[in-house]
Amino acid sequence: MNVLILGAGQLARMMALAAKPLNINVLAYDVGSEQVVDPLNLTQSFGDLNAGIELADNITAEFEHIAHDVLAICEASGKLQPNSQAIKTGGDRRLEKQLLEQQQVANAKHQIIESKADFDQALATLSLPLILKSALAGYDGKGQWRLKSLEQADDIWTDIEGFFAGGEQGVKHAVVAEQMVPFDREVSLVGMRDTQGNTKVYPLVENHHTNGVLTVTVAIENNEALQQQAQAMFDNVANALNYVGVLAIEFFQVGDQLLVNEIAPRVHNSGHWTQQGADTCQFENHIRAVAGLPLGSGNLVRPTAMINILGEDTVPNAILSVPSVSLHWYGKGKRPGRKMGHINVSASSNTELAERLSEVAEMLPSTAFADIQAYAKGLIGKL
Numbered sequence: 001m002n003v004l005i006l007g008a009g010q011l012a013r014m015m016a017l018a019a020k021p022l023n024i025n026v027l028a029y030d031v032g033s034e035q036v037v038d039p040l041n042l043t044q045s046f047g048d049l050n051a052g053i054e055l056a057d058n059i060t061a062e063f064e065h066i067a068h069d070v071l072a073i074c075e076a077s078g079k080l081q082p083n084s085q086a087i088k089t090g091g092d093r094r095l096e097k098q099l100l101e102q103q104q105v106a107n108a109k110h111q112i113i114e115s116k117a118d119f120d121q122a123l124a125t126l127s128l129p130l131i132l133k134s135a136l137a138g139y140d141g142k143g144q145w146r147l148k149s150l151e152q153a154d155d156i157w158t159d160i161e162g163f164f165a166g167g168e169q170g171v172k173h174a175v176v177a178e179q180m181v182p183f184d185r186e187v188s189l190v191g192m193r194d195t196q197g198n199t200k201v202y203p204l205v206e207n208h209h210t211n212g213v214l215t216v217t218v219a220i221e222n223n224e225a226l227q228q229q230a231q232a233m234f235d236n237v238a239n240a241l242n243y244v245g246v247l248a249i250e251f252f253q254v255g256d257q258l259l260v261n262e263i264a265p266r267v268h269n270s271g272h273w274t275q276q277g278a279d280t281c282q283f284e285n286h287i288r289a290v291a292g293l294p295l296g297s298g299n300l301v302r303p304t305a306m307i308n309i310l311g312e313d314t315v316p317n318a319i320l321s322v323p324s325v326s327l328h329w330y331g332k333g334k335r336p337g338r339k340m341g342h343i344n345v346s347a348s349s350n351t352e353l354a355e356r357l358s359e360v361a362e363m364l365p366s367t368a369f370a371d372i373q374a375y376a377k378g379l380i381g382k383l
């Protein structure tokens with residue numbers, strides 16, 4: 001059986017590795033070169049998109065910013081899971097917010113901005129500070145603004161107007177203004193829905209960001225009430241989208257309440273720990289779902305944490321001498337800040353996990369991992 005993945009990055013690679021023991025072969029469509037390749041050997045080509053669709057029994061995606069004409073061709077083949085509307089919703093904050101409103105799922109107070117009148121309305125109805133985010137993928141590093149005081153409004157509007165004018169021709173850009181949420185922490189839920197509509201979820205995990213980028217995820221058993229709350233929102237969203245595959249939801253936790261930040265219609269960085277901490281990892285479960293197979297359990301097998309390796313192509317080999325540590329490289333060229341690999345650290349108790357995570361963090365160069373060392377140390381005595 002062949003599964004074609006739209007996108008040929010590390011997520012496709014890890015799905016290919018997880019699919020092999022099931023005798024499922026994964027091909028990947030590289031949207032840059034427009035070639036279908038082996039995700040474990042990007043130089044090996046199998047032809048263009050049409051050739052890939054022909055070879056595939058099922059088609060899926062590793063990211064949400066895929067050209068709509070590509071999605072349409074794949075959907076017309078009858079092989080695409082999740083459906084194109086679900087993928088588009090994850091790639092457009094306007095659609096995402098509309099879905100959350102329609103399903104009455106708690107999220108940050110917001111306003112969609114397509115004109116100056118919308119911008120003025122956002123300033124009049126939302127309380128500052130605001131975070132403004134491009135609805136579609138940003139381009140050239142543009143597409144996020146933080147508005148703390150009204151004095152910044154004119155400058156930010158001039159910038160947004162410029163943003164609307166640039167970018168891809170024929171694409172109507174918009175910005176979503178959100179009230180800043182004074183969250184206690186950021187958490188996420190990765191779950192999956194099969195072709196029959198059954199859902200399963202992994203435990204809600206805590207995410208630590210450094211300069212706005214995920215650096216550490218910690219998966220331990222949770223408070224049952226919070227887990228239930230997250231799972232109810234997951235079922236609501238996944239059922240509304242008639243979703244098939246792995247779907248991730250990022251939340252802000254404020255007290256005992258979860259507010260959805262964003263939805264990712266794919267396997268997610270905050271689910272990489274499942275390779276060592278769950279019976280069936282998110283990559284295998286996504287492949288199982290799109291191939292029409294029964295889902296594997298999302299239960300936590302042992303407390304596990306993940307450390308992202310950003311912009312580095314080596315780490316000290318000594319980390320492998322620490323028990324229950326696994327290293328996953330993506331085989332990518334080194335670039336500052338680029339996601340190059342990750343380290344999973346597992347333990348038999350929460351206390352042991354905190355200590356082991358800190359031990360590993362201390363072995364990593366403090367230049368690239370400084371903030372992780374402090375975060376890991378802070379977990380000792382807390383988990």
Ligand code: ATP
Binds near residue numbers: 131133179183209
């Ligand atoms: P990702 O890489 O996860 O796709 P992104 O750039 O698409 O990130 P968001 O996840 O929306 O954008 O925002 C990035 C980070 O900014 C969040 O993880 C959070 O720390 C902060 N943030 C975003 N929106 C808000 C908000 N409304 N209130 C407070 N903090 C926010």
Ligand code: MG
Binds near residue numbers: 250261262
């Ligand atoms: Mg995010």
